[in-house]
Amino acid sequence: MPKYVLWGSYCDNVLEKRAPYRQAHLDRLAQLKQDGQLVTLGPTQDLTQVFGIYDAPDEATVRRLIEDDPYWQHGIWTSYNVKEWIQAF
Numbered sequence: 001m002p003k004y005v006l007w008g009s010y011c012d013n014v015l016e017k018r019a020p021y022r023q024a025h026l027d028r029l030a031q032l033k034q035d036g037q038l039v040t041l042g043p044t045q046d047l048t049q050v051f052g053i054y055d056a057p058d059e060a061t062v063r064r065l066i067e068d069d070p071y072w073q074h075g076i077w078t079s080y081n082v083k084e085w086i087q088a089f
Contacts, residue, residue, distance in 0.1 A: 003039065003087055004062040006052040008080030014047050021070040028069060037065060050077060059084065 011017055018025070032038035032054075041052035050071075054062045062082050071077045 001055050001057060003085045004054045004056060004059060005083050005085045006041070006050065006054065006062070006066060006080055008050040008052075008066075008077045010043065010048055010050060011076055011078050014043075014076060017074075018071065018076045021074050021076060024070045025076075032065065050080075053085065 029038060029041055037055055039053035039055055041050065043050050054065060056062045056065065059082055066072055066077070066080055066082070069077070072080075
């Protein structure tokens with residue numbers, strides 16, 4: 001199955017704004033990981049961007065997974081790009 005890389009941006013004051021949605025976000029990520037749809041996901045050290053790798057049949061599925069996340073739905077993630085990734089190693 002193809003892999004897709006996510007690069008996205010966080011809102012300003014992310015630590016405060018994400019608090020009400022954080023547990024739902026983490027629970028959902030754990031379920032996606034368990035289901036084999038998520039390889040990894042996390043913020044950059046400066047909390048300005050998010051990086052992730054998804055395992056999905058197509059880009060539309062990845063976009064749906066991103067947009068169904070509480071962080072996207074509540075404006076914690078403010079923009080994103082998805083690219084199909086070729087895992088060489």
